[in-house]
Amino acid sequence: MVKDKATVVVVGGGATGVGILRDLSMRGIDALLIEKLDMVNGASSRYHGLLHSGARYAVRDQEAARECIEENTILRRIGKSCVEATTGMFVQVEGDDPDFVDPWLQGCKDSGISTRELSKEEALRLEPNLSRKLKVAYEVPDGAIDGFRMSWQNLQSAAHYGGRYKTYTEIIAVNVENAAVKSIKVRDNVTKEEYEIECEILVNAAGPWAGKVAELAGLECNVSPSKGTLIAFNQRISNRVVNRLRKPSNGDIFVPHGSITILGTSSITVPDPEDTTTSWEEVEDLMKTGEGVFERLRDYRILRVFAGSRPLYVPKGAEGGRNASRGFVTIDHEKEDGLKGMMTICGGKFTTYRLMAEKFCDVLAPKLNNTAKCRTAEENLVPEVPEADKKAARQYFPAYGVNLAATRLGVEKFGEVVKTLKEEPESREVLCECENVTMAEIKRIASEPTSHSVADVRRRTRLGMGTCQGNYCAIRSAAVANKLFKDKLAESSDSLSDMKNFLQARWKGITPVMAGKTLREAEMTRGMYELLFNVNGGRRG
């Protein structure tokens, strides 16, 4: 049964997909994005969150380096509230190859990336936790970027121009007639309902899953999922991004985000993009390398370990893994395979997601006789929250939380939340002290059409994502969840399962690092939930 229709259907709710949706919408093309789970659940939120200056690619891939520095400048402007303009350092410690420095400096110069040499004293003054074995340090315009928030702001912007999106909607078949895509069949993963969506062009932006989507149309697309493992620490180890100045390798990037630091990344080719398991060996490998830059690394508490799959595109006969290109490809299946109305985009990196969308849509738009120019670099993603609104909000909840909530919510929703806080004093309850999330915000986000479960709300609000890792808010969110989702959920859930599922989701990231201070935290979690709350239920067995 045909239930929906769009000129272009984009498959995949990662940075690539949302970037394309925004670009198409701004060009006036009717587009619908579908995502099989919640938005941004793949590599776009499962990476180190580095806004590349391009310096990391300066030696091996200068085209990528140039693209990075240009996009870096653009994203700082259009996505201000998603970027922490930290700057970055490239450092060498004793034992690193001094011969790598000159070609790197030359590469940066040729690519238009500014570098500034720092004396050892200055570098250590700026970043006191750096190893005393530091030899050289350079400053570059790296930054930190919140991939999750930036993706949602792209969706918000796209919606402003008429773009639509559906979560938990999975493509399960491509209907072809006369060598052209006519429609796709999808399944609603919440209601399990299956239906058809008619379209003129199908865009495969499924990242590491792109091969699987291509298969549905009987095509081959050689994507090699490359797993990257990352470690999140409970504090800012440095105030700047810190890179190891050497040939890119595992465990040589530290990125500060808010109150935490992320260390990454490994690169392991895996058969299945769903494989985000991590082992002691991977963690140890990252820690060992990381210790070279920050000697006291093992004394910091690890919050969790996580992994994501990069969608590396491997042309036939080429090499995968660390040496595969970080560039991207646009595949027009009409030209390549004789199938009209289907295009695939593959590879790339978060920093250049906007440029990828621009180049891709420059190929797509003419097929629809659309000659509009790309405008995604000209306009900010979302309007800024006015200071007056923030000032008004400070009367109702902790001042520290106001900025966090304003950037999470954006002008419109923030205004509504502040109004609720003013009118309903009970809604001022802070459910999550780590991230300063109020009941009013939870309720507002729960009313969104994309919120199907408390887990969806958690991702949007950051409830339970902070340093207590859910210890204190699992019970609170379970208590409100049932009220908020009782009518919405297809399957009924109960508060104990909610609590357990919430903590289980965090547990997955904790198990590979169950040593040091993490052990202490785990004993506390179990002491509270398994013992004091007896969440497994009383009269068992």
Added chain:
Amino acid sequence: MSKSDVVVIGNGVAGLMAALVSADQGKKVTLLSYGAGTFPLNSGVIDVLGYDDAGKAVANPIEGIGRTADNHPYKKIGMPAVQDAVEYFKKTVADEGFPYVGSLKEQQWLITSVGTLKPTCLLPESLQASKCFDANEIVIVGVKGLKDFYVDMVAENLAKELGSDKKYTTVTVDTYITGRDLTTRDVARWVESDKGYGEFLAQIKNQAGSGKAIIVPQILGTKGNYVVYNKLVKDLGCAVVETTGMPPSVNGIRLRDVLLSALKKKGIRVIENVIAEKAVVKGDTVTAVEAGGEVRAQTYEADKFILATGGFYSGGITMRDFGEYKEMVFGLPVEGDCVEERWVNKQLFSDKKQAFAMAGVRVDSSLRAVDESGNVVLKNVYVVGRNLSGYDFCFEHSGNGVALTSAYKAAKA
């Protein structure tokens, strides 16, 4: 500092009980304490054994202990000491005016702050859930501004435990305290004040009646006695049940106050806010421990030492990296199954014990640490409570039971 007969290191349930029992043997006792121990996180009830190895509820703790594995601390402590320890505890708290109900022969139940039932062995009368089992109507009382006690959630889960044939109603009272979120301790202080009690009673009185039971958070006074509880039961004329809940645990602190009061009466010297850092060892005997903190380290000499510094949570045992265990005072041998496939269950709440939770000091039946061949390492050092290996207290619900009974045995040795 003059020499003691016994130095006890640690001030959780295990440490305080070890000090009390030692003093009863006529010994001169010094207790090295740090902070409030784990009491703010402690339910303040004595779980002996709630669930067996298969996760099945244990109806009779004594029989359950008989079925534990050979390396379980209870097997090393032995049944006579377990029974004597339970009697000793009951007498101690009763003498302090805070008698506990329950016995080793029959499991007791309490209601948690999420509305589940939890098995335990000994508990204050105000927490005894059985009083509401026969009620027709359960009234759940919440408090405005009190986090972590959600009346609807308690009703939802309690109905699953006690049956949906009962009527469940909820009511929320106002403390008239504004401007901040409240903890159970704040509310308990309000309820034990004359004015607060009057305001509280006025708001719930019309809910009471025959055949009803009133469920409240842990708010019936901060002190280890039944003054507020008894008054409320009399004024309402029906059953009243307190729940356990989110830290800071009011009942944990009540138990701590009661045990500290008993300690004081026995003339036990308590050194506050010190961390035992190292031991002075002569051959296989410890002659003293050095303990410091914010003040200069001092040496505490004794003939006998009882280690009650806890596990990973309290920092008595650490593991900086996989397999690198350390017992922090004496460097005693720690055993644990630190193998990647087994160290952590992939499921947080599973039907299996967690290997990491069972890591601890290996001891023999005298509760002294032994090496891999079974030889005692330090002949005058006894190990108690969560310092011990071989049990997962969260899975079994056995924490305070092992703490109490091991402390009793070590003190008697």
